[in-house]
Amino acid sequence: MERMIFPNLPVADLRRSTEFYLGLGFKQSPQFSNDDCAAVIISDTIVVMLLHQEFFSGFLPEGDTPHLRAAGKEVLNCLSCDTREEVDTFLANAAKNGGAVFQPAREQMPGMYSGAATDPDGHVWEFMWMDPSIPE
Known part of the structure; x- marks a missing residue:
């Protein structure tokens, strides 16, 4: 299997951010998207994960915050x-x-x-x- 990269980006408004990336011509993966995150397919090996900032914070150590x-x-x-x-x-x-x-x-x-x-x-x-x- 080829290595893949999944940049995880915190976002303030998930819908607005998703629309931005779709407007660039990329596609969304409904399989890996929900109310907290959107998986945007850039290529077969690059998928950008847009994470609502509260959801993103759950992946950070206590005290760290996303910097929007x-x-x-x-x-x-x-x-x-x-x-x-x-x-x-x-x-x-x-x-x-x-x-x-x-x-x-x-x-x-x-x-x-x-x-x-x-x-x-x-x-x-x-x-x-x-x-x-x-x-x-």
């Missing part, structure tokens, strides 16, 4: 894209569906084009395309 919309960023999730245009499309769809552009798309270095958006709870998603024709 925090000024400091602990994680920048990066998702590969097939084209530069797909990067631009993800950023446009993020802004259209309740998120915001965090970093406009640009060429960071030759052959690497990326931009980043935040979801409604401030979680950062970078969308990146790497030109396969650039030699190593």
Whole structure:
């Protein structure tokens, strides 16, 4: 079996956050979703788990709290894209569906084009395309 990754993200409004990710073109798994969480399928090996903040807190040691919309960023999730245009499309769809552009798309270095958006709870998603024709 291939390894999978399940980022668990605390959210304030589960419905709104789920709609944001569906607006990016991802699908929800009804099998692993309920009133406390939504499983959003990014690919065969990536499933984002949106957990209502109270439910998310149940996975933390006593005294720890989820940090929604925090000024400091602990994680920048990066998702590969097939084209530069797909990067631009993800950023446009993020802004259209309740998120915001965090970093406009640009060429960071030759052959690497990326931009980043935040979801409604401030979680950062970078969308990146790497030109396969650039030699190593």
